[in-house]
Amino acid sequence: MTLLAWRKLKNTGMTLLMGGATLMVLIPLILIFVHIVKMGLGSISLDFFIHIPKPTGEAGGGMANGMLGSAFLIALASTLGIPIGIFGAIYLSEYGGSKVSGLIRFCADVLSGIPSIITGMVAYTLLVVPMKGFSALAGAFALALIMIPIVLRTTEEQLKLVPNSLREASLALGVPLWRTSLKVTLRSAMTGVMTGILLAIARIAGETAPLLFTALGNQFWTRKLTDPIAAMPLQIFNFAISPYEDWHKLAWAGALVLVTIMFALSLTARWFGRKKGLS
Amino acid sequence: MSLETETHRWKMEKGVSGDLIFKGVTVLFAFSILVILLLMIVEMTGESLPAIRQFGWRFVSGQDWDAVQSSFGALPYIWGSVVSSILALLLATPLSVGTAILITEIVPKKVGGIVAALVELLAAIPSVIYGLWGVLVMAPWLQKTVQPFLIERFGFLPFFKGAPYGVSMLAAVFILMIMVVPIITSITKEVLLAVPQSQKEAAIALGATRWEMIRTAVLPYGKSGILGAVILGLGRAIGETMAVTMVIGNSPQISLSLLSPAYTMPSVIANEFAETTSKLHASALMEIGLILLVVTLVINALARLLLWSVTRGAKKGARL
Numbered sequence: 001m002t003l004l005a006w007r008k009l010k011n012t013g014m015t016l017l018m019g020g021a022t023l024m025v026l027i028p029l030i031l032i033f034v035h036i037v038k039m040g041l042g043s044i045s046l047d048f049f050i051h052i053p054k055p056t057g058e059a060g061g062g063m064a065n066g067m068l069g070s071a072f073l074i075a076l077a078s079t080l081g082i083p084i085g086i087f088g089a090i091y092l093s094e095y096g097g098s099k100v101s102g103l104i105r106f107c108a109d110v111l112s113g114i115p116s117i118i119t120g121m122v123a124y125t126l127l128v129v130p131m132k133g134f135s136a137l138a139g140a141f142a143l144a145l146i147m148i149p150i151v152l153r154t155t156e157e158q159l160k161l162v163p164n165s166l167r168e169a170s171l172a173l174g175v176p177l178w179r180t181s182l183k184v185t186l187r188s189a190m191t192g193v194m195t196g197i198l199l200a201i202a203r204i205a206g207e208t209a210p211l212l213f214t215a216l217g218n219q220f221w222t223r224k225l226t227d228p229i230a231a232m233p234l235q236i237f238n239f240a241i242s243p244y245e246d247w248h249k250l251a252w253a254g255a256l257v258l259v260t261i262m263f264a265l266s267l268t269a270r271w272f273g274r275k276k277g278l279s
Numbered sequence: 280m281s282l283e284t285e286t287h288r289w290k291m292e293k294g295v296s297g298d299l300i301f302k303g304v305t306v307l308f309a310f311s312i313l314v315i316l317l318l319m320i321v322e323m324t325g326e327s328l329p330a331i332r333q334f335g336w337r338f339v340s341g342q343d344w345d346a347v348q349s350s351f352g353a354l355p356y357i358w359g360s361v362v363s364s365i366l367a368l369l370l371a372t373p374l375s376v377g378t379a380i381l382i383t384e385i386v387p388k389k390v391g392g393i394v395a396a397l398v399e400l401l402a403a404i405p406s407v408i409y410g411l412w413g414v415l416v417m418a419p420w421l422q423k424t425v426q427p428f429l430i431e432r433f434g435f436l437p438f439f440k441g442a443p444y445g446v447s448m449l450a451a452v453f454i455l456m457i458m459v460v461p462i463i464t465s466i467t468k469e470v471l472l473a474v475p476q477s478q479k480e481a482a483i484a485l486g487a488t489r490w491e492m493i494r495t496a497v498l499p500y501g502k503s504g505i506l507g508a509v510i511l512g513l514g515r516a517i518g519e520t521m522a523v524t525m526v527i528g529n530s531p532q533i534s535l536s537l538l539s540p541a542y543t544m545p546s547v548i549a550n551e552f553a554e555t556t557s558k559l560h561a562s563a564l565m566e567i568g569l570i571l572l573v574v575t576l577v578i579n580a581l582a583r584l585l586l587w588s589v590t591r592g593a594k595k596g597a598r599l
Contacts, residue, residue: 115518206405
């Protein structure tokens with residue numbers, strides 16, 4: 001074999017190898033997806049959306065309390081996390097000196113890499129211990145802590161893309177800097193900021209570990225902020241590790257609903273992103 | 280910033296305080312990042328102190344974890360975390376880098392875009408759902424087919440000794456591999472996209488085949504970025520809680536065999552923290568959390584620095 005033929009053979013071989021690697025990456029995705037759809041569709045029903053879990057051994061029941069609990073936790077975490085993230089980002093892109101901004105940016109990146117279970121432990125010591133009990137409030141606080149660095153970094157990236165001439169035009173018209181930041185800079189970056197917010201929500205919607213010892217979970221409805229609250233990921237976890245077939249079914253149905261919501265969120269985020277790209 | 284100084288004079292004339300208040304709020308919120316990070320470190324350290332005082336270094340070398348006797352040693356958990364993460368990365372790294380190369384250098388842009396989107400979907404699936412699939416589908420499959428095969432063929436090796444339980448170190452390694460692949464792939468993809476086109480064209484012009492171009496022009500340029508991506512994946516694997524807890528079997532033992540159940544640091548926290556029996560028990564779990572926090576802080580800082588050096592280099596190259 002000539003050297004050239006050998007080199008070409010090697011090229012083909014490596015190309016095939018990389019194709020094989022890609023297949024190995026995609027196969028689990030397809031397997032997981034097919035399983036969730038198959039098992040989920042097999043066990044989902046109207047009951048799933050309107051009932052709370054039945055006691056062990058009884059068939060039927062649903063995750064209505066978990067779904068509402070998750071929605072509530074996300075809403076509460078968002079009201080705390082989104083403003084902090086957005087205003088923090090405005091500081092980084094509009095005011096901050098490069099050294100301070102660099103430090104905060106770095107810390108935000110590092111913070112978003114910290115395991116979420118640690119966030120749960122910190123929320124436990126800060127809220128659960130002083131309030132003497134697991135609560136919806138503590139769960140939302142833990143989720144907000146996870147949201148802040150994500151929203152901050154994505155918003156900042158978007159604000160940086162806004163051309164300086166827009167800011168200058170607004171300032172030249174005599175609009176104060178703070179109104180310029182809100183009404184001109186932030187508004188022109190809004191679609192991108194929405195993408196970031198949706199991705200952050202998608203991230204916390206599936207979080208389980210930080211809720212384990214903050215929101216704790218609840219078999220029933222929650223009436224007070226200071227009571228433990230049910231959340232879908234927690235219910236999926238508890239049902240999956242239980243030995244009961246009925247509960248496994250509920251877990252699959254929950255997984256299907258959760259994955260559908262997540263994919264919808266990331267598709268909407270992409271759609272926002274694309275709109276931004278076109279404009 | 281210059282914009283701020285320009286408005287300064289105007290502000291003085293009109294005496295507007297809106298800017299001051301607004302700036303104050305943004306400063307406060309931006310610095311909340313630093314406050315959160317410091318708070319985490321301080322709280323975790325403070326809560327760990329009783330266990331640190333009681334056990335000292337024995338905590339990381341001790342092997343028994345007994346809440347009744349109040350004797351706590353975390354070595355089995357550290358072992359489980361380290362082994363599962365490193366093995367998962369050894370499997371995930373070649374797959375991820377291969378996929379990233381395929382997306383950026385080999386297939387047409389459209390196909391690459393589809394593959395990249397699929398990989399990102401993989402990253403969007405919550406960890407608890409990986410765990411659900413892992414414990415109800417993958418573990419039984421491992422128990423019935425893969426593990427008996429390994430025992431029969433390679434049972435003479437210490438790594439494949441024992442009975443097929445399904446839930447095991449092997450299951451954790453597989454689940455972690457599936458979970459870190461999307462992270463490493465998408466970051467490696469970004470890194471490879473930052474390689475200057477001219478560099479690749481030069482290699483092709485010198486007569487290199489496509490693989491030779493990748494090996495000589497693309498990979499050396501992206502080396503530190505890929506390393507950053509892998510380290511970031513390591514951080515994710517070490518901190519991964521739910522999926523691992525559901526498939527690793529939760530048995531605190533140090534065994535060479537991949538078939539035997541094990542336990543990791545996040546898993547023991549997840550399983551025991553809500554129902555601690557004593558102050559010392561809670562503090563011991565906090566110390567495990569503190570170790571986890573410090574390790575992931577170092578890992579993430581290192582990865583970010585590596586990745587920043589790459590992207591900054593790319594920007595400088597573009598300016599030239």
